[in-house]
Amino acid sequence: MYEINLLKKLVALNTNSATKENYKECAQLIANETRKLGMKTKIIDVPAPDKKPRPNVLAELDVGAEKTLLLVTHYDIVPVGSGWHTNPLSLTIKNGKAFGRGVADDKGAIVEALGAVRNIRKSGKKSRFNIKLVCACDEEVGGKYGLRYVCQRHKKDVKADLALVIDSGLENIIVGCSGVIDGKITVKGKAWHAGYPHQADNPIYKAITIVEEIRKWGKKIEKRYSELKSPKGSPHRKVWNRLTVTVFKAGEKANVIPGEAVIEFDYRLLPEQKLSEAKKEIREVIKKINKKLGINSKLRILSEHSGYITDEHNPIVQEFKKYVTQIFGRKEIVGQLGAIDGTYTAAAGIPSIGFGPGGGNHHAPDEFIALKDIRKMKELIVKFCEG
Ligand SMILES: [Zn+2]
Structure with missing residues (x-):
């Protein structure tokens, strides 16, 4: 043949x-x-x-x-x-x-x-x-x-x-x-001896609250649907927005409070969603979260791909x-x-x-x-x- x-x-x-x-x-x-x-x-x-x-x-x-x-x-x-x-x-x-x-x-x-x-x-x-x-x-x-x-x-x-x-x-x-935007959020703190936590600023606790807020927002946008049907086995009939925290990194040693925590996420867009608008949206969301929590985290877009x-x-x-x-x-x-x-x-x-x-x-x-x-x-x- x-x-x-x-x-x-x-x-x-x-x-x-x-x-x-x-x-x-x-x-x-x-x-x-x-x-x-x-x-x-x-x-x-x-x-x-x-x-x-x-x-x-x-x-x-x-x-x-x-x-x-x-x-x-x-x-x-x-x-x-x-x-x-x-x-x-x-x-x-x-x-x-x-x-x-x-x-x-x-x-x-x-x-x-x-x-x-x-x-x-x-x-x-x-x-x-x-x-x-x-x-x-x-x-x-x-x-x-x-x-x-x-x-x-x-x-x-x-x-x-x-x-x-x-x-x-x-x-x-x-x-x-779906299009996709991958991003990274860096949260700074103050590294210090774990015996003296009162003199440190632990970025892990801040990062956890950010993760929680991202999760809440993800739940909200999960209800946005494309006009396009989703493949068999999907939990929704139409393609939907997905936002997932995929990386959480901080610390190296049990007795040291780290100076930085890193969160990465993956945002799946609706096929018809514009990349530029989605990026603007995610920037605003992180800004709001920062304001609400009184944190100054930094967002960087790692990669972007339109659908x-x-x-x-x-x-x-x-x-x-x-x-x-x-x-x-x-x-x-x-x-x-x-x-x-x-x-x-x-x-x-x-x-x-x-x-x-x-x-x-x-x-x-x-x-x-x-x-x-x-x-x-x-x-x-x-x-x-x-x-
Ligand atoms: Zn292939």
């Missing part, structure tokens, strides 16, 4: 996003493959400060159609890790499943996309869409020199009527995701859903609670959805993808294109 042979070669290359080893080889392998399929291909090598290669493959099959479908995948992987029952860098087929690091995230998506292009070329039926394919690097580390760069600097190259990001699951069709929302009533989204129903059965159109790369394609003005590639144990030992899901995803792309 074409897809399995290609997947075997991709899995053998350890494209660890932390070290960037084999990035060049892998991008070259994919580029060779797309060229063999008659796709016009280029490698966008993004300059990065660490001087390590960041090749992103961009391939295009122009069939002279009016509309264009952009398929989005990535070839980098998380570190192999331990606890595997098979060799993670050697594709193993067992009981209808393929095992190996990256098969579900996201090398399986690459072979599904290329398998589909191959079938479309062979069938002789005219595709309703020109097909563009991105195989990006660095997805697992944020995509700054991967998809984000490609979407920002090569907007024309990726221009399409629909972006299908094949990097989630088969449970739902995703049409948006997105694609109109589910867009005819092309509905058309895609029709074929998903045919092949996979009825799936709900929902928003994703975590972040997905559709954010970058959506920011480039492309309606963006997420579906596939299937599989399980992402970022864990024994990562796998079912062979039947590879076949079905390929079929989905082919049918969607051929109509």
Whole structure:
């Protein structure tokens, strides 16, 4: 099977996003493959400060159609890790499943996309869409020199009527995701000998009250809902605001009162919520808390990421859903609670959805993808294109 042979070669290359080893080889392998399929291909090598290669493959099959479908995948992987029952860098087929690091995230998506292009070329039926394919690097580390760069600097190259990001699951069709703001609050005190607490100013007690206030505010904004449905298993029907304290650090020794306490939090926005407004909001909240408690804590935004929302009533989204129903059965159109790369394609003005590639144990030992899901995803792309 074409897809399995290609997947075997991709899995053998350890494209660890932390070290960037084999990035060049892998991008070259994919580029060779797309060229063999008659796709016009280029490698966008993004300059990065660490001087390590960041090749992103961009391939295009122009069939002279009016509309264009952009398929989005990535070839980098998380570190192999331990606890595997098979060799993670050697594709193993067992009981209808393929095992190996990256098969579900996201090398399986690459072979599904290329398998589909191959079938479309062979069938002789005219595709309703020109097909563009991105195989990006660095997805697992944020995509700054991967998809984000490609979407920002090569907007024309990726221009399409629909972006299908094949990097989630088969449970739902995703049409948006939450934005996220991560922040850090530092509370200063006065470090001192624990035998003389009256001469110290313990920042831990202050930090605890701040955590309590953040928690109260988090409870309040939990009741704010997006217009987008949340995925199955969620406690609310619509995507909602989430605010969680994730780090609490202070002190080193039992007999020393520390001079500083640190709180970090993670704020998940509604897909339609503006990043700038959410930042303003969080700054004001911390200011209020400071005032109320008579504390002078300092807030720093560590990272920020906007969410997105694609109109589910867009005819092309509905058309895609029709074929998903045919092949996979009825799936709900929902928003994703975590972040997905559709954010970058959506920011480039492309309606963006997420579906596939299937599989399980992402970022864990024994990562796998079912062979039947590879076949079905390929079929989905082919049918969607051929109509
Ligand atoms: Zn991924």
